[in-house]
Every structure is written in C-alpha cells, then in structure tokens.
Amino acid sequence: MAPKTAVILAAGLGTRMGKRPKGLIRVAGREILYRTLTLLMKNGVERFIIVTNERYGRLYRKFVERHGFPAEIVINPEPEKGNGHSLHLASGKVSGKFVLTVSDHVYGEDFIREALKGSGLIADRKPRWTDVGEATKVRVRDGRVKEIGKSLDDWDAVDTGFFVLDEGIFEVTEKLEIEREGDYPVSEVVKRAGLEVTFIDGLPWTDVDTPNDLKKARRMLVKTAVKGTGDGFISRHLNRRISTEISYLLAERVTPNGMTAITFALGMLSALLTLLSLPLAGILYQLSSILDGVDGELARAQLRTSRLGGYIDSLLDRYVDGAFLALLAYSTLTEPLWHLIALLALLGSVMVSYSTERFKAAFGRNAYAEIPSLRKLPGKRDERIFLTMLFLLYPVETSVKALLLLLTVITNLRVGLTAWLVWRKKG
Amino acid sequence: MAPKTAVILAAGLGTRMGKRPKGLIRVAGREILYRTLTLLMKNGVERFIIVTNERYGRLYRKFVERHGFPAEIVINPEPEKGNGHSLHLASGKVSGKFVLTVSDHVYGEDFIREALKGSGLIADRKPRWTDVGEATKVRVRDGRVKEIGKSLDDWDAVDTGFFVLDEGIFEVTEKLEIEREGDYPVSEVVKRAGLEVTFIDGLPWTDVDTPNDLKKARRMLVKTAVKGTGDGFISRHLNRRISTEISYLLAERVTPNGMTAITFALGMLSALLTLLSLPLAGILYQLSSILDGVDGELARAQLRTSRLGGYIDSLLDRYVDGAFLALLAYSTLTEPLWHLIALLALLGSVMVSYSTERFKAAFGRNAYAEIPSLRKLPGKRDERIFLTMLFLLYPVETSVKALLLLLTVITNLRVGLTAWLVWRKKG
Numbered sequence: 026m027a028p029k030t031a032v033i034l035a036a037g038l039g040t041r042m043g044k045r046p047k048g049l050i051r052v053a054g055r056e057i058l059y060r061t062l063t064l065l066m067k068n069g070v071e072r073f074i075i076v077t078n079e080r081y082g083r084l085y086r087k088f089v090e091r092h093g094f095p096a097e098i099v100i101n102p103e104p105e106k107g108n109g110h111s112l113h114l115a116s117g118k119v120s121g122k123f124v125l126t127v128s129d130h131v132y133g134e135d136f137i138r139e140a141l142k143g144s145g146l147i148a149d150r151k152p153r154w155t156d157v158g159e160a161t162k163v164r165v166r167d168g169r170v171k172e173i174g175k176s177l178d179d180w181d182a183v184d185t186g187f188f189v190l191d192e193g194i195f196e197v198t199e200k201l202e203i204e205r206e207g208d209y210p211v212s213e214v215v216k217r218a219g220l221e222v223t224f225i226d227g228l229p230w231t232d233v234d235t236p237n238d239l240k241k242a243r244r245m246l247v248k249t250a251v252k253g254t255g256d257g258f259i260s261r262h263l264n265r266r267i268s269t270e271i272s273y274l275l276a277e278r279v280t281p282n283g284m285t286a287i288t289f290a291l292g293m294l295s296a297l298l299t300l301l302s303l304p305l306a307g308i309l310y311q312l313s314s315i316l317d318g319v320d321g322e323l324a325r326a327q328l329r330t331s332r333l334g335g336y337i338d339s340l341l342d343r344y345v346d347g348a349f350l351a352l353l354a355y356s357t358l359t360e361p362l363w364h365l366i367a368l369l370a371l372l373g374s375v376m377v378s379y380s381t382e383r384f385k386a387a388f389g390r391n392a393y394a395e396i397p398s399l400r401k402l403p404g405k406r407d408e409r410i411f412l413t414m415l416f417l418l419y420p421v422e423t424s425v426k427a428l429l430l431l432l433t434v435i436t437n438l439r440v441g442l443t444a445w446l447v448w449r450k451k452g
Numbered sequence: 453m454a455p456k457t458a459v460i461l462a463a464g465l466g467t468r469m470g471k472r473p474k475g476l477i478r479v480a481g482r483e484i485l486y487r488t489l490t491l492l493m494k495n496g497v498e499r500f501i502i503v504t505n506e507r508y509g510r511l512y513r514k515f516v517e518r519h520g521f522p523a524e525i526v527i528n529p530e531p532e533k534g535n536g537h538s539l540h541l542a543s544g545k546v547s548g549k550f551v552l553t554v555s556d557h558v559y560g561e562d563f564i565r566e567a568l569k570g571s572g573l574i575a576d577r578k579p580r581w582t583d584v585g586e587a588t589k590v591r592v593r594d595g596r597v598k599e600i601g602k603s604l605d606d607w608d609a610v611d612t613g614f615f616v617l618d619e620g621i622f623e624v625t626e627k628l629e630i631e632r633e634g635d636y637p638v639s640e641v642v643k644r645a646g647l648e649v650t651f652i653d654g655l656p657w658t659d660v661d662t663p664n665d666l667k668k669a670r671r672m673l674v675k676t677a678v679k680g681t682g683d684g685f686i687s688r689h690l691n692r693r694i695s696t697e698i699s700y701l702l703a704e705r706v707t708p709n710g711m712t713a714i715t716f717a718l719g720m721l722s723a724l725l726t727l728l729s730l731p732l733a734g735i736l737y738q739l740s741s742i743l744d745g746v747d748g749e750l751a752r753a754q755l756r757t758s759r760l761g762g763y764i765d766s767l768l769d770r771y772v773d774g775a776f777l778a779l780l781a782y783s784t785l786t787e788p789l790w791h792l793i794a795l796l797a798l799l800g801s802v803m804v805s806y807s808t809e810r811f812k813a814a815f816g817r818n819a820y821a822e823i824p825s826l827r828k829l830p831g832k833r834d835e836r837i838f839l840t841m842l843f844l845l846y847p848v849e850t851s852v853k854a855l856l857l858l859l860t861v862i863t864n865l866r867v868g869l870t871a872w873l874v875w876r877k878k879g
Contacts, residue, residue: 332814347799355792364791365782372774385813451760
C-alpha cells in the first residue's frame with residue numbers, strides 16, 4: 026500500500042539561490058514543492074508535514090493555503106543544525122509508512138510513481154539529469170546502506186533525496202538527538218538505521234543548488250514531457266528535437282493555451298501565404314508543425330495538461346490543415362479533376378485523425394497503445410506537412426499536383442489500413 | 453441487490469405457433485429465450501433453471517449448450533397440468549431472491565432493467581405493446597394482488613409474466629401441490645400468496661401467442677431500438693419513421709453489418725450519380741441517409757450491437773459525404789473560388805462529426821448527453837443531406853453554389869459553437 030503521509034524537509038538556509046526558500050523557486054512555471062506535492066497527491070499521498078525554519082514559515086503557509094494543499098507547517102527553531110533534527114520534529118505526527126523528501130529536488134512524474142513503490146532509501150545507479158559530482162552517494166551491501174556521503178570513492182548509487190520510511194525510524198533519531206545534541210544530518214540517520222535501498226535507475230529527478238541547476242531541471246522537465254504516442258517519423262527525428270528546445274526557452278513565460286493560439290495563428294498564416302509564395306508558405310507550415318508539439322510539452326512540463334486543451338488543439342489542427350490544402354488548391358489549380366483530388370486529399374487528411382480519435386471514442390483506449398502496428402503506417406500530420414514543404418520548395422504546377430495525389434493516396438490508404446487493423450483486432 | 457437466479461417456465465404445450473417450443477421461436481433474429489437470458493445476464497443474473505416438458509427437453513438443452521448459457525434443464529413430466537407445478541419443481545434449486553418468468557414473453561432491455569429493481573409481481577398499468585384483451589389482469593389492494601385472471605372486469609394493471617420472488621413462495625406451492633394434486637396455475641400461487649405488486653408502466657414487453665403477436669413483438673423491438681442521441685430534426689421527424697419500417701421488414705433476414713455495407717454502397721452510388729443526374733443523386737443520397745439508421749436499429753433489435761460496427765459505420769459515413777461533395781463539385785463547378793468553398797463545406801461536414809467524437813475520446817462521455825444544448829444546433833448529417841436533396845431537385849449552377857455556401861456556413865459555425873459550448877462546460 027502506498028504511504029498516505031509525506032514529510033518534506035524545507036528548513037535549509039541555502040544562500041546560493043537568493044533569499045527565497047528553495048521549495049518556492051519556480052521551475053517551468055511551478056514551485057518545486059508544488060510539483061512534489063501535486064505528484065505525490067496524484068499517487069495517493071493525502072497529508073503533508075512541511076518542516077521549515079522561522080524565516081520561511083509564513084511563506085510556506087501562504088503557499089500551502091493558496092493551493093489548498095493538505096499540509097501542516099512545523100517550525101524548526103534551529104535550522105542551522107543538521108537536517109536530521111527537522112526529521113525528528115515530525116515524530117508523533119506520522120504513523121506507519123511515510124514518505125520523506127526534500128524541498129530542493131525536482132522530481133518528474135515517472136520518478137514519483139516508481140519511487141512510491143519502493144522502500145527505504147530510493148537510489149539511482151544511473152542518474153541521468155543530476156550532477157553526480159555534487160551528489161550524495163551510497164555504498165550498498167546486502168541491499169542496505171553501508172556508507173553514505175558526498176565524497177565516497179567507491180559507491181553504488183546516488184541518493185535521490187526520496188525515502189519511503191516507517192515510523193520505527195524515530196527510534197534512531199531519538200538516540201541521535203541525545204548523542205549529538207540535536208545536530209546531525211539525515212545521512213547519519215540513514216547510515217545508523219542501515220536503511221534498505223531500492224534502486225530506481227535513470228528516471229527524472231535532480232537537485233537544485235545553483236541557478237545553473239535550475240536550467241538543468243527545466244531542461245529535464247521539458248525533455249521528459251514528450252508524450253509521443255502519436256508521433257510520426259518526422260516528429261521523432263526532427264520536430265521534437267527543435268520543439269523541446271523551444272519549450273525550454275518558453276517554459277517560464279508561456280502557457281500551453283497561449284502556445285496553442287500562437288501555433289494556430291502561424292498555421293493559418295502559412296495557409297494564407299500560399300496566395301503569395303508557395304515555398305514560404307510551406308516553410309512556415311512546417312514551422313507551425315514543429316511548434317505544434319510545444320503546447321503539449323509545456324502542458325506536461327508545467328503540470329498544466331487538460332483534456333479541454335487537447336480537444337481544442339485537435340480541432341484547430343484540422344482547420345489549419347484544411348485551410349492550407351484549400352488555399353493551396355485555390356491558388357494553383359484550374360482543372361476540376363485536380364480540385365477533386367485536392368478534396369480527396371483534404372478528406373484523407375482529416376480522416377487520418379478521425380480514424381484514431383473515433384477509435385478512442387468507441388473503445389475507450391488509445392489506438393496506438395492498443396494496436397502498435399498503427400505507429401508504423403505513414404501519413405501522420407508531421408509527415409504530411411514535411412512532405413508538403415518539400416514539394417513546395419520548387420513550386421511548379423506539377424509538383425503541387427504530385428503532392429496532392431501523393432497525399433490523397435497516403436492518407437486514404439492509411440485510413441483503410443487503420444480500419445482493417447481495427448477490424449482484425451476487435452472483430 | 454439484484455437476484456442471481458432466474459426460473460423460466462417453458463413447459464407449456466401451446467399449439468397455435470406450430471411444433472417448435474415458444475421459447476425457441478425467433479423474433480428479430482433471436483430466440484425469445486436468448487433475449488430473456490442475455491438481458492437478465494447483462495443485469496446480473498448468473499444462473500437459470502429452465503422447466504420444460506419431455507418433448508422439448510432436448511431442444512432446450514441444445515439451445516443452452518450452443519450459446520453457453522449457465523442453465524439447468526428441469527423436466528416436468530406432466531406439462532398438461534397447470535404451470536404452478538413447473539414452478540414448484542424449481543424448489544430446492546433456488547435460494548433467497550429469484551426471478552420467475554415465462555418463455556413466451558418478449559422483453560425489451562429497458563423493461564428487464566427496471567423490472568429487476570422491483571419485487572413481487574411486475575405489473576403494467578399502461579401496457580403499450582401487448583394485447584390487453586388476451587392478457588392476465590390483476591386487481592391490487594394495498595400494494596398486493598387481490599384478484600388475478602384473464603376475465604377480470606375491474607382491474608388495475610396487466611401481469612407482465614415477470615416476477616421477483618423469494619424462496620418463501622415454495623411454502624405456498626407446497627400446500628397447493630397437496631390441495632390440487634399438482635394441478636394449479638401460477639396465478640393461483642400469486643393470489644394465494646397475496647403477492648406484492650410493482651408497477652412498471654409502458655416499457656417494452658409483450659406475450660406471443662399467435663403468429664400475429666410475433667409481428668407485433670418484432671415491431672416493438674424495432675421501434676424501441678432507436679437510440680437517437682445524435683439525431684437531427686430530419687431524423688426525428690422523417691427518417692426514423694421510415695427506417696424503423698424498413699428495419700421491421702428486414703429484422704429477420706439482414707444483419708447490421710450487411711446493412712452497413714448496403715447503405716455504404718447506395719451512398720457511394722448516389723455520389724457517382726452526381727455525374728449523371730443531380731436530382732436523382734440527391735434523392736438516392738437522402739434514401740441512403742434514411743437507410744443509415746437501419747443498421748443501428750437492427751443491431752439493437754437483434755441484440756447485435758458492437759463497437760466495431762459503430763466505428764466502421766462512422767468512417768464509411770464520412771467517406772460517403774466526402775465522395776458526394778467531391779463529385780458534386782467536380783461535375784458542376786468551374787471557378788476555383790467555388791471549389792474552395794466546396795473544400796470548406798467538406799471540411800465542415802467531417803468536422804461536425806469529428807468535434808463530437810473527439811469530445812468522447814477526450815472526456816469519455818457522449819457529447820450530447822454531457823452538453824444537451826448541442827442537440828439544438830443545426831447541421832447534423834441528416835439535415836445536411838436533406839438540404840442537399842432539396843437544392844439538387846432543380847439543379848442550376850446557382851442552386852449548387854448556394855448549397856455549398858450554406859453547408860460551409862452551417863457546418864463550420866456548428867463546429868465553432870460546439871467548441872465554445874465545450875469550453876464553457878469544461879473550462
């Protein structure tokens with residue numbers, strides 16, 4: 026069973042990041058603690074004890090009230106001593122299993138979900154996002170902590186600052202309180218308890234000590250925010266590389282909905298541009314296709330995903346594609362037969378999306394998750410738009426016609442194959 | 453809690469319907485008992501006791517095996533006696549609450565669902581589908597049966613042949629077994645027990661005594677098979693009246709998938725016909741729109757609904773609409789501007805459906821159920837097709853252009869309003 030309570034150590038008086046308490050520093054538009062608390066709640070934690078110092082108490086109280094978190098603020102009057110005392114102050118306020126974590130680590134959703142299944146110290150043998158040099162390392166023997174410290178030469182994994190403990194831990198802090206007169210770090214508690222170690226490797230987490238760490242944390246959040254179930258070849262190999270860089274730049278200042286609006290405007294502009302210059306129109310269209318990934322990335326990195334956002338974004342994408350094809354046909358074609366083909370290309374383009382969304386409406390599951398071979402079919406939006414850009418670089422009438430014919434065949438064939446795969450799976 | 457066991461009385465030697473046991477006569481492609489058992493199972497019943505006679509035993513056993521129903525066959529060696537004895541034969545095989553029903557009544561899904569919530573005799577004060585003259589009536593006093601019989605002058609409701617009983621009923625049959633030497637009808641048991649009465653009025657059920665009753669039952673199943681959540685004005689007031697008559701005619705011989713194929717073929721034919729005669733094309737298109745309701749009606753009346761069927765049907769409808777508009781534009785338009793408008797009309801037509809299906813994919817609920825005001829927006833498929841037929845009756849170029857312009861405006865406006873309503877509801 027997942028722990029219902031979490032203790033957050035937030036009494037540290039770190040000075041390298043300015044006067045604001047670290048837990049209230051924003052990364053990708055959200056306070057570090059907002060992330061930790063929100064993700065823990067999403068995974069079953071119902072109650073928080075935040076241990077902080079006298080100086081930060083008011084700020085944390087305001088933060089907790091503003092967001093309505095079910096949290097109690099506990100003041101440590103001697104924050105200059107080791108943070109083991111902060112942990113000890115939570116004794117009597119928790120029972121059974123509980124989470125212990127810190128206010129200056131940024132965790133991704135996948136990390137929290139997996140970490141909660143572990144017990145003892147959660148350690149990472151392959152830390153991907155954090156600076157190992159600065160990190161606390163652990164040496165493990167027989168599944169338990171043997172040594173812990175920043176300057177261990179021989180270590181097995183890195184301490185993630187996340188623990189799943191039992192109230193029994195307070196027997197250890199009780200003894201240390203007396204022996205050390207209240208001045209001892211959590212690492213001392215961990216070593217003394219010979220804590221169990223759970224390895225969770227390579228998932229997103231990092232600690233934040235310097236302004237540069239903050240950038241790294243933002244990059245981590247954006248890079249791990251790619252959902253990608255419906256990504257085509259061009260998305261995977263080109264668009265996502267660029268869109269995550271853009272998301273990184275915009276993560277602190279642009280909301281997902283704002284980005285949806287910008288992307289839609291650019292897409293519509295590219296459609297209008299077909300009346301003036303086809304190569305430019307194609308390039309802007311491809312640019313809008315790259316940007317199309319950004320709203321989703323921002324939403325996930327900022328913990329602002331919404332089904333409404335996804336819904337509106339979907340409708341707008343269809344209108345951009347429709348407008349582009351319609352105006353492209355209008356500005357270049359004369360014969361009715363080619364207009365007919367443009368119509369079928371438009372129909373096919375919308376139906377590619379319709380055929381997977383309608384699947385979800387009917388069966389309640391993502392089509393790509395249910396039928397993985399769907400991912401291999403060509404004709405997704407990112408691929409169509411990239412093709413469009415290529416064909417419009419040297420725009421003669423033949424290239425437009427070839428493009429429309431190609432789109433008609435690819436998209437409608439894809440829809441037919443989708444229906445066939447669905448039939449085979451569900452029939 | 454819903455009963456887990458049902459006793460089915462199927463020992464009657466009725467002769468008006470030929471040699472086949474009544475429970476195995478098909479209505480809308482399914483044996484009467486197939487319906488009853490399937491619907492009961494759908495609502496939580498897990499076990500059946502079918503009491504029949506020596507002659508029918510083998511047939512019922514084969515039926516039960518073929519469909520894998522969890523049913524036990526009990527033989528009544530004296531079927532010529534009253535059916536109270538058949539009920540009595542089930543004693544010792546059921547405990548607690550159980551359903552008692554008969555093999556010659558056809559029940560609709562809504563009836564079964566509601567009846568299972570009642571207790572005692574389920575009676576109908578406003579029988580809509582059955583012949584009251586032939587029916588067994590009940591007089592009710594203080595919520596209990598006072599009198600029961602076919603020829604009551606003063607009655608309150610009609611016996612639906614459906615009971616929710618308790619094992620205590622076998623104390624009554626025990627006494628009657630002795631008093632009447634095993635020859636007494638269920639109605640005698642009901643009266644003697646002074647059974648509680650639950651009124652369930654106007655829901656679909658009917659008994660089948662004659663070949664004519666069979667037709668009535670089929671009509672009932674087809675008429676109550678209209679789902680209609682997404683029906684527009686034309687569907688409600690015109691198409692459904694005709695489509696249910698067609699479903700009535702085809703209910704015994706055509707499967708829903710077969711009907712989907714026929715409807716698709718006719719729709720595509722109507723699209724091709726735009727190249728020859730616009731009025732004929734429009735009329736055939738409207739005809740295919742009427743037929744478009746039949747597959748769903750057949751599926752529900754025949755208990756053959758499938759999400760796959762709905763999925764494929766949806767894709768095919770979009771292709772029929774696309775083909776019709778594409779070929780209509782191809783065969784009548786010359787100026788690029790009007791081709792542009794045709795493209796936008798096509799885009800809007802597909803997007804009307806996309807905007808509600810995508811809603812279901814995102815929010816997991818039917819858009820019309822969640823946002824009832826959506827139903828009032830014009831522009832649904834049945835309305836668009838009817839308009840198309842009207843405009844093509846006197847096909848001059850102007851009328852085609854007017855149609856395309858109208859479709860462009862109505863459909864895209866509808867999509868915009870849909871998005872706005874969704875935003876208001878979910879934002």
